[in-house]
Amino acid sequence: MLEKIKNALFRFMNGRYGTDALNNFLLFASLAVLLINTLTFKSVFLGLLGDVLIFGSLFRTLSRNIWKRQKENIKFMELTRPVRSAFSLIKKNAGDKEHKYFSCPHCHQTVRVPRGHGKIEITCPRCKTTFERKS
Ligand SMILES: [Zn+2]
Numbered sequence: 001m002l003e004k005i006k007n008a009l010f011r012f013m014n015g016r017y018g019t020d021a022l023n024n025f026l027l028f029a030s031l032a033v034l035l036i037n038t039l040t041f042k043s044v045f046l047g048l049l050g051d052v053l054i055f056g057s058l059f060r061t062l063s064r065n066i067w068k069r070q071k072e073n074i075k076f077m078e079l080t081r082p083v084r085s086a087f088s089l090i091k092k093n094a095g096d097k098e099h100k101y102f103s104c105p106h107c108h109q110t111v112r113v114p115r116g117h118g119k120i121e122i123t124c125p126r127c128k129t130t131f132e133r134k135s
Contacts, residue, residue, distance in 0.1 A: 016062050017069040022076040026057035085110075100135050 030053030037046040063069050085103060089110065092101040099112045102122060106129040111122055117135040124130075 015064055017060060017064070017066050019061055020069070020073045022073045023057045023060050025076070025080075026053050026060070030054040030057065100133075102131075102133050104129055105131050 034050035
């Protein structure tokens with residue numbers, strides 16, 4: 001029985017796009033919007049926005065136009081890169097007591113320096129830009 005359902009689901013999803021980072025974001029955003037709306041504003045507009053986000057995620061998951069969905073996800077990853085790299089820096093700085101991590105202001109390469117040397121001049125290993133930071 002379970003095997004049958006699994007096979008049917010597999011056949012149904014065959015040739016369809018499935019999930020990616022953008023879909024996870026859409027799903028998470030819609031649930032957040034709907035939850036906040038239910039608990040506080042109870043606004044028709046926010047409810048509609050949550051529905052649109054869920055349907056967008058569902059549409060993309062079941063879409064057969066894989067190429068177009070991949071392009072959307074690449075665009076999404078590009079747009080969210082500054083936010084994602086900022087979180088990545090925070091995580092690295094919290095997890096390493098010996099070093100401090102900075103992002104090069106020119107090429108955004110992550111640069112690691114030893115902690116506790118005061119204000120130092122850092123040269124980016126990739127683009128050779130120099131910038132001052134407190135280690
Ligand atoms: Zn650089």
